[in-house]
Amino acid sequence: MPSPGFDVVIVGAGAAGLMCALTAGYVGRRVLVLDHANKPGKKILMSGGGRCNFTNLATGPANFFSGNPHFCISALKRYRPEHFVELVERHGVDYVEKAPGQLFCAHSAKELLDVLLTECEWAGVELRLKTAVERIEPVGEAMRLVTSTGRIEAGAVVIATGGLSIPTMGATGFGYDIARQFGLEVTETRPALVPFTLTSQWKARVADLAGVACDVAVSAVRAGQRLGPGRERRYREPMLFTHRGLSGPGMLQISSYWQPGDELEIDLLPNISVGEALAAARHDTPRRQLSTWLGECLPRRLAQALTEWHGEDPILAELSNARLEAWHERLGHWRLKPAGTEGWRTAEVTLGGVDTASISSKDFSVEGLPQLRFIGEVLDVTGELGGYNFQWAWASGVACGNAL
Ligand code: FDA
Numbered sequence: 001m002p003s004p005g006f007d008v009v010i011v012g013a014g015a016a017g018l019m020c021a022l023t024a025g026y027v028g029r030r031v032l033v034l035d036h037a038n039k040p041g042k043k044i045l046m047s048g049g050g051r052c053n054f055t056n057l058a059t060g061p062a063n064f065f066s067g068n069p070h071f072c073i074s075a076l077k078r079y080r081p082e083h084f085v086e087l088v089e090r091h092g093v094d095y096v097e098k099a100p101g102q103l104f105c106a107h108s109a110k111e112l113l114d115v116l117l118t119e120c121e122w123a124g125v126e127l128r129l130k131t132a133v134e135r136i137e138p139v140g141e142a143m144r145l146v147t148s149t150g151r152i153e154a155g156a157v158v159i160a161t162g163g164l165s166i167p168t169m170g171a172t173g174f175g176y177d178i179a180r181q182f183g184l185e186v187t188e189t190r191p192a193l194v195p196f197t198l199t200s201q202w203k204a205r206v207a208d209l210a211g212v213a214c215d216v217a218v219s220a221v222r223a224g225q226r227l228g229p230g231r232e233r234r235y236r237e238p239m240l241f242t243h244r245g246l247s248g249p250g251m252l253q254i255s256s257y258w259q260p261g262d263e264l265e266i267d268l269l270p271n272i273s274v275g276e277a278l279a280a281a282r283h284d285t286p287r288r289q290l291s292t293w294l295g296e297c298l299p300r301r302l303a304q305a306l307t308e309w310h311g312e313d314p315i316l317a318e319l320s321n322a323r324l325e326a327w328h329e330r331l332g333h334w335r336l337k338p339a340g341t342e343g344w345r346t347a348e349v350t351l352g353g354v355d356t357a358s359i360s361s362k363d364f365s366v367e368g369l370p371q372l373r374f375i376g377e378v379l380d381v382t383g384e385l386g387g388y389n390f391q392w393a394w395a396s397g398v399a400c401g402n403a404l
Contacts, residue, residue: 005030005032005152005153005154006030006031006032006126006152006153006154006155007024007029007030007031007154007155007156007404008024008029008030008031008032008154008155008156008157008158008404009031009032009033009034009143009145009152009154009156009157009158010024010031010032010033010034010157010158010160011034011035011133011145011157011158011159011160011161011174011175012033012034012035012159012160012161012162012175012376012378013033013034013035013037013040013041013127013129014035014040014041014042014043014044014160014161014162014376014393015041015043015044015116015376015390015393015394015397016160016162016375016376016377016392016393016394016396016397017033017035017158017160017375017376017397018033018040018041018116018117018120018397019116019393019394019397019398019401020158020160020375020396020397020398020400020401020404021033021120021123021125021127021397021401022116022119022120022122022123022125022401023123023397023398023400023401023402024123024125024400024401024402024404025120025122025123025124025125026123027401027402027404029404030124031123031124031125031126032125032126032127032128032152032154033120033125033126033127033128034128034131034133034145034147034152035127035128035129035130035131035170036129036130036131036132036133036148036170036172037129037130037169037170038129038130039129040113040117040127040129041113041116041117042169042170043162043166043169044109044112044113044116044390045109045110045113046109046166046169047109047348047390048104048105048109050108050109051104051105051106051107051108051109052104052105052109052112052390053098053102053103053104053386053387053390054084054088054095054103054104054105054112054387054390055081055084055085055103055387055390055391055394056081056101056102056103056386056387056388056391057081057082057085057097057101057103058100058101059076059080059081059387059388059391060076061073061076062229063383063384063386063388064381064382064383064384064388064392065192065256065351065381065382065383065384066356066379066380066381066382067187067352067355067356067357067380068356068357068380070361071356071359071361071379071380071381072361072381072392072395073361074361074362074399075361075364075392075395075396075398075399076391076392076395078395078398078399079394079395079398079399080395081103081387081391083394083398084391084394085103087115087119088112088115091111091114091115091118093105093106093111093112093115094106094107099386101386101387102386102387103387128149130148131147131148131149132147132148133145133146133147133148133174134146134147134148136157136178136181136372138369138371138372139153141155141371142154142155142371143155143156143157143371143372145157155371156370156371156372156373156404157371157372157373158364158373158374158375158400158404159174159175159178159179159354159372159373159374159375159378160175160374160375160376160378160397161174161175161378162175162350162376162377162378163189163349163350163353163377163378164189164191164344164347164350165191165194165344165346165347165348165349165350166344166345166346166347167344167345168345171344175353175354175374175378176189176353176354176378178372179354179355179374179378182366182369182372184354184355184358184359184366185354185355185357185358186352186353186354186355186380187352187353187354187355187380188352189350189351189352189353190259190350190351190352191255191341191342191343191344191347191349191350191351192255192256192347192348192349192350192351192382193252193253193255193256193347193348193349193384193385194252194255194341194342194343194346194347194348195242195244195245195246195247195251195252195255195341195342195346196245196246196247196251196255196258196264196338196339196340196341196342197244197245197338197339197340197341197342198244198245198246198336198338198339199337199338199339202245202336203244203245205305205309206241206245206246206305207243208301208305209241209301209302209305210241210242210243211240211241211242212240212241212299212301212302213238213239213240213241213248213299214238214239214268214298214299214302215236215237215238215239215250215270215271216236216237216238216239216250216266216267216268216270217234217235217236217250217266217267217270218234218235218237218239218250218251218253218254218264218265218266218267219233219234219235219254219257219264219265220254220257220258220259220262220263220264220265221262221263221264221265221335222259222261222262222263226265227257227258227262228254228257229253229257229384234254234265234267235249235250235253235254236250236270237249237250237253238250239251239266241302244342245338245339245342246264246338249385251264252348252385253384253385255341255347256351256382256384258338258341260340261337262337263335263336263337264335264336264337264338265333265334265335266333266334266336267331267332267333267334268298268302268331268332268334269297269298269331269332272297273332274327274328274331274332275324275325275328275332277297278293278316278319278324278327278328279324281293281316282316282317282319282324285316286315286316286317287315287316287317288315288316289313289314289315289316290307290312290313290314290315290316290319290327291303291304291306291307291313293316294306294307306330306331310330348385348389349377349382349383349389350377350382351382352380352382353377353378353379353380353381353382354374354378354379354380355380356379356380356381359373359374359379362399362403363399363400363402363403363404364396364399364400364403365403373400373404375393375396375397375399375400376392376393376396376397377389377392377393379396381396
């Protein structure tokens, strides 16, 4: 058999693929990265509003969804956020901590992509763009790839083709097809970190609120049972009204728990106990209008809308205990059933993916077929919002690259 042209071919020049490539290059492997897109790292460039939230200092297994919650532990432990920060600092890229633990490029995500591409160049990695992979087949202990630009033989193939979100950026289900071809399971996939759409009734109600944001606490409710992270079972982050529905970090986060038919429970005033605060205001300032009080706690347009939706704006003295309790429920436990989500068009990530049951958490190889590996978002490992998904891409890329 002819000796393979490359030790390893990586399919997908995204975050995980590039990180794996430079790591394997530095340990002396001849590496080729293929991508069907015309540019590498498109999602890196568009992430974090163009400034890429490239890691989260508090990354841990609890920040990930997976059918096997233990799978991510090994790689995350071996390549930690500080390791990536060290790389970024070595290249003189300025960064800022926008929210606790969330690191963003201070200027542009392009600087971060340049770090990866420069490192790939230094590590001797070859990058071929506009190359579609049509087929992958084992040839003895090596692999053959049939591509739009010819056949390539390699000792190993790493699938780093990401998830299904934003098809216009080059996302495909290719990685899942390859997994199935080699007998691996693919768990159900659905869009996550995605805005909600509303029924026409609610859409009309919130139409004038587009652009209004407020801090909320949100959980999902399925058949009377609350769903959400940790003991509190809710995310406490901002919500944004849009022309189509509800977005903002709080909504994106809870979308990873939400399933069609679930309700959202939104606390519009998570910093106070609404009932107690309203009762105190009724006692201290009985002549004040309800909308005035609401306008001091919430954005004015939202305060106004709330009194319109519920058809009452009494002075506080006129609020009976029963009506006060009703406002406590409306503001602290606003139940809303979304029509759906905006789907793959705007989702940041894919929940589900290649089942990790037959993948090694040490080197990401397929059980019984060590020349095939899967890394990054194509796997059934999905992070919360806040830099965790890139940290997974880096960590899985490094763990795999070191073992090639
Ligand atoms: P990625 O999707 O990055 O790369 C896959 C590559 O494979 C692409 O280059 C694609 O063209 C290529 N490919 C696909 N099919 C192919 C085929 N058949 N043949 C050849 N090539 C193929 N995360 C985070 O931590 N912080 C953030 O700030 C953000 N922000 C953000 C914003 C938006 C708008 C999105 C859509 C996503 C984010 N994310 C994020 C998520 C993050 O971008 C994502 O988890 C990582 O990019 C996943 O890295 P991968 O390398 O696994 O896939």
